[in-house]
Amino acid sequence: MKIWQGDPCAPQQFIWSGVNCTYSSSGTPRVTSLNLSYHGLDGAIPNALANLKALNYLDLSDNDLTGPIPPSLEELTSLTVLILSNNRLNGPIPASLCDGQSKGLLELRVDNHPDICLCHSTCQIGSKGRKLATFTIVLIAVVPALIILLLLSSLLFFFLRRKKSATKLCKWF
Structure with a gap:
């Protein structure tokens, strides 16, 4: 020093x-x-x-x-x-x-x-920075979309299964 x-x-x-x-x-x-x-x-x-x-x-x-x-x-x-x-x-x-x-x-x-x-x-970001920025944007956009898609498909599956169960019960009575 x-x-x-x-x-x-x-x-x-x-x-x-x-x-x-x-x-x-x-x-x-x-x-x-x-x-x-x-x-x-x-x-x-x-x-x-x-x-x-x-x-x-x-x-x-x-x-x-x-x-x-x-x-x-x-x-x-x-x-x-x-x-x-x-x-x-x-x-x-x-x-x-x-x-x-x-x-x-x-x-x-x-x-x-x-x-x-x-x-x-x-002004441009260097290639490493550009790749990281692109990955971050994709990650921010794709992850929430996948979570929403998963929730919607789970709800749809649940309601279709419930409706099918309700239909079977009606046949018994």
Whole structure:
């Protein structure tokens, strides 16, 4: 487990691994590059990344990140490279990230995500998810229908048998 404390850019000789900063004479350093690939990250991509306004390179590949790509990443207007490959992300890619990619302003990599909706495509569930969804719908529709059919046939059998018994009794009297 990595423990990160303090400012990732200062003091300069103790800059965090995977972090690049710019240092201006006017004040505080700013994070411009963040490489967190292979860091064992899991859960959702945090919205707090949008606070790194000077960020131009973000690599979150080869972790265990889940859920959708947050719209908050659209706020990173300086971003030129976004690598999200080899996680477990799903859903659509935010529109402005797609626009940046189509205009050549953003290098966007989302390899190995079967449940992610690529830019300018319709959103579809991956083949495993599609099969599971189809099976669930069939199960929800068929099981109640079979139960109703079984109850109706049991009632019909009961009433026909009762009617037949009543007819036999009438013949005796």
